[in-house]
Amino acid sequence: MSEQTPVSVVVVDDHAMFRRGVIAELGTAGVGAVDVLAEAADVDEAVAAVATYRPDVVLLDVHLPGGGGAEVMRRATAAGSAPGTRYLALSVSDAAEDVIGTIRGGARGYVTKTITGPELVAAIGRVAEGDAVFSPRLAGFVLDAFSGSIEVAAVDEDLDRLTEREREVMRLIARGYAYKEVAKELFISIKTVETHMSSVLRKLQLSSRHELTRWASDRRLL
Incomplete structure (x- = not known):
């Protein structure tokens, strides 16, 4: 430069x-x-x-x-x-x-x-x-x-079920953020965070934040 x-x-x-x-x-x-x-x-x-x-x-x-x-x-x-x-x-x-x-x-x-x-x-x-x-x-x-340690294709298949915004909410919630913190981070309302979270759990067939954290951790998304 x-x-x-x-x-x-x-x-x-x-x-x-x-x-x-x-x-x-x-x-x-x-x-x-x-x-x-x-x-x-x-x-x-x-x-x-x-x-x-x-x-x-x-x-x-x-x-x-x-x-x-x-x-x-x-x-x-x-x-x-x-x-x-x-x-x-x-x-x-x-x-x-x-x-x-x-x-x-x-x-x-x-x-x-x-x-x-x-x-x-x-x-x-x-x-x-x-x-x-x-x-x-x-x-x-x-x-x-590139060494093959991460199965990217498998991760992509799971995440294809989620919209881009749902992915952002999912990662923050899985890392332990409170809904209020997610809302502030993404410049959206707490109600919108709750709506996205419900959709994420439904699409991934999970029932709790704990299960979501484990799901994301297993796929190295945290």
């Missing part, structure tokens, strides 16, 4: 408050290093933004309305409108199948939303230069997947 030329970025996330927070953080921590050109809230908006602005890096959420981050990469690549653009996933999820699926979809890196502003700026710069960027835990998932 050149000190004279900032890395151009498009921020893609379906949560408006989170997008604004990321953009504000990049504006503070990435002065002179990062230039945010646009933002997008779903797959269609993201694909259009990539074609219009041809950014160096797309900061991409994994779960999006319209097909998710992998669909953004698939469609943008098929269109051929920004061949030099690289993708860095920024997600609340650190589950193995999300990390692996996103990397298989074409991302150069994957970081979680606990990352600090300066760390994110550094990750964007490294991805722009062609490096792969992961936390040690997430890098381990990728190595395990």
Whole structure:
């Protein structure tokens, strides 16, 4: 990354408050290093933004309305409108199948939303230069997947029953979050969390949070 030329970025996330927070953080921590050109809230908006602005890096959420981050990469690549653009996933999820699926979809890196502003700026710069960027835990998932230690196909089959939002709720509940904490994390109401949780248990044929935690742990989703 050149000190004279900032890395151009498009921020893609379906949560408006989170997008604004990321953009504000990049504006503070990435002065002179990062230039945010646009933002997008779903797959269609993201694909259009990539074609219009041809950014160096797309900061991409994994779960999006319209097909998710992998669909953004698939469609943008098929269109051929920004061949030099690289993708860095920024997600609340650190589950193995999300990390692996996103990397298989074409991302150069994957970081979680606990990352600090300066760390994110550094990750964007490294991805722009062609490096792969992961936390040690997430890098381990990728190595395990390609060595055959994780049966990704089996995990995907189970999770296909759930919507993207249900997956997010499922992981947080399985990790022991209270409904109020899940609602705050995902910017949704407690009632919506309860509705998603009921749907998750029904689809997975489970009867309690305890069973859900065990189910997720067995599949290395925590």
